Amino acid sequence: MEFCDECGSLMTPQDGVWVCANGHEKARNSEKEKSMVTTQGQEHSDVVDMSDVDGSEIGPTTKAICPKCEHDVARYEMKQIRSADESETRFFTCVECGHKWREDDH
Template identity: 65%
Template sequence: MEFCDECGSMMKADDGAWVCAKCGFEKPRDSAKEAQMVTTQAQEKSEIIESGGGSSGLPTTDARCPECGNDTAYWYMQQIRSADESETRFFVCTECEHKWREDDH
């Protein structure tokens, strides 16, 4: 990620150069200096939430599944929008493992 030397805004890559979307300042991209994103297997595994029956480790609540009509679901909360907005509640049916979410709008 690069930031503009002129105004401090985030720059985007465009045809071998970094271009500021706000003021138009350009600077060449140096591919030798650019960092590569590396994801390890440990990171990938830690981001997976499994819903394997009763041993999932997630708490349960009374929630009606829109697929099968079951009235119990596992639940968890995750921040997926900006920090000044509330978290999103995710549900996983204890019977059919259908997943859905509930947002505060």
């Protein structure tokens, strides 16, 4: 990836130079580009088989009441799905019945 020195936006290669959405140009450097990572050829990925993975290896647990079976232990993960100035959303999975739910601040 290359970013514009003028405006900071992502640049794309065009006709031997890097060009950003605002029209700024930067010369390409073939030596630097050799170390860049591409997603080309990675469009298709295989499904990961998790059937043999022990549940204790999947993530941390916490005390949380499952709304489906009322078991009191769940695995959790936190993700930032809204703007950065808002709190993360907590996603839970019941270790007993596998029910999934989320909890976020409103």
